[in-house]
Ligand SMILES: Nc1nc2c(ncn2[C@@H]2O[C@H](COP(=O)(O)OP(=O)(O)OP(=O)(O)O)[C@@H](O)[C@H]2O)c(=O)[nH]1
């Protein structure tokens with residue numbers, strides 16, 4: 620336990636140093652009621668050494684007495700402290716103004732949503748989500764540890780690729796097995812991951828090669844699938860597997876068996892430790908994103924619908940037969956198709972699956988769940 624604690628402290632220090640190195644402006648937060656602590660003094664020394672621009676924020680200044688306490692922090696030598704209350708929102712607006720004023724002008728914010736791809740990474744605790752992001756960005760920005768449950772909340776980091784593309788990478792808390800922790804925590808981690816996935820363009824479903832596919836991995840993959848967004852299965856810790864020429868193919872087969880409804884999702888085998896194939900992840904992200912934003916003209920879709928129906932016509936059900944009139948794509952990223960029929964009750968799952976597979980055969984859509992809704996023609 621102590622070993623883990625020390626290891627985590629070390630990781631936290633690394634992370635703080637990294638943030639200090641990268642940051643253009645440092646917000647140093649102290650607590651008003653505790654006065655200047657030894658730790659505060661230590662951190663101030665570190666900041667002086669770094670010669671960075673610092674805003675000293677005294678938090679929990681909820682009343683007059685604690686607001687007055689703020690002046691004590693002058694002695695840290697970091698300039699005028701600003702007293703705020705994060706809980707009540709007092710002076711937080713002023714702080715924001717101050718931050719904007721002090722930020723260097725050189726910061727280039729992404730200009731529009733168009734050239735940014737948002738990628739969330741989800742998976743069970745400990746599969747290496749944070750390690751993978753660290754490896755992608757080439758820096759130890761996120762805390763990594765062998766203790767499950769290290770990442771507690773979603774964190775996003777920006778990455779600019781060599782060709783100038785911007786990716787927003789979202790690390791999420793591991794999705795825990797029910798019963799392992801209180802149900803509330805498990806529910807919360809699922810909801811947070813769902814939200815991250817809903818807001819992303821592409822989801823990386825991370826699994827641990829050494830642990831294999833567990834029930835919980837299936838649940839995680841289901842979250843990505845349900846969102847309709849593009850997805851990739853990333854098998855991490857490939858370095859731990861004893862391999863020969865067939866191992867990857869065998870593992871792929873095993874995955875396809877365990878997750879049969881995800882047969883359209885690309886699989887990549889990586890090691891966040893050794894860096895193996897990490898450079899292939901973003902090109903794959905680009906590819907599935909392109910597929911998710913594909914827009915197919917209705918004229919072409921209707922030719923395809925005609926072909927599909929003549930190839931395998933719907934069978935009659937209790938004397939009534941499904942008729943399909945028109946197919947159109949109403950949304951991209953995630954794609955959504957609407958098919959106009961004579962009676963929605965006759966559009967059964969099996970025919971829906973047939974049409975989806977047909978669309979895949981013609982257009983590919985690798986990595987993208989396809990959804991078709993039936994509507995009755997009025
Ligand atoms: N051998 C090996 N170990 C890895 C690899 N990636 C991560 N690990 C280890 O797996 C453990 C968990 O890594 P994290 O990156 O913290 O995992 P996580 O998925 O972010 O975990 P939570 O935040 O707890 O959900 C750490 O001990 C890592 O060093 C890998 O590719 N190979």
Ligand SMILES: [Mg+2]
Nearest residue numbers: 748749769770
């Ligand atoms: Mg983590």
